[in-house]
Amino acid sequence: MNWYAIGNIADIPLRGARCVKTPQGKIAVVRTAENEVFAIEDHCPHKGGPLSQGIVHAKAVTCPLHNWVISLETGKALGADEGAVKTIALKNDGGELFIALESLMVAAE
Numbered sequence: 729m730n731w732y733a734i735g736n737i738a739d740i741p742l743r744g745a746r747c748v749k750t751p752q753g754k755i756a757v758v759r760t761a762e763n764e765v766f767a768i769e770d771h772c773p774h775k776g777g778p779l780s781q782g783i784v785h786a787k788a789v790t791c792p793l794h795n796w797v798i799s800l801e802t803g804k805a806l807g808a809d810e811g812a813v814k815t816i817a818l819k820n821d822g823g824e825l826f827i828a829l830e831s832l833m834v835a836a837e
Contacts, residue, residue, distance in 0.1 A: 731819055731826035737765060738823060745789065747780040750829055755816055756780035757825065758789055758800055766800035767818040767827050773798075773811030 734748050740759040747770050748755045754770035756779040764787070770780045777793030787800045797806040803815040817828035 729817065729828045729830055731828055734825050734827055736823050737763075737820060737825055740765070743784040745780040745782070745784060747778070748827070750827075752829055754778075754780070755827065756782075756789070757818070757827075758784055760784060760787060760800070764800075765818055765820055765825060767816035768798065768800060768803050769813040769816075771813065772796050773805060773813055774809065779813070 734757060740746050740757060742759060743761050745756050745758040748757055755767050756770040758766050768779060770778055772779055772791040774794055774796045777791040779789050779791060779798060781792045782789040788797050788806060789800060790797050796809050798813060799806055803813045805811045819826045
């Protein structure tokens with residue numbers, strides 16, 4: 729797997745996110761209050777809302793447009809909503825963050 733540097737964990741506030749643009753599309757890189765970091769597609773499966781601008785809570789993010797809650801671990805909508813976004817492999821190496829774009833390409837097929 730090829731890993732691509734995307735920044736440092738310190739660049740993302742606790743319970744916050746940043747958007748990373750890739751050739752395969754935008755990715756939301758999300759940091760939880762517990763200091764875990766996840767990478768998912770940056771569009772809600774409902775109406776395409778920017779998940780990187782959503783509210784982070786526990787291991788989920790709430791879409792800023794229509795309040796859909798998306799699991800950061802699985803990419804699936806929680807509760808009564810249905811749909812999912814792709815998750816992207818992410819590695820935290822001493823605070824430096826790396827993503828594997830291959831995981832996004834494979835998931836898209």
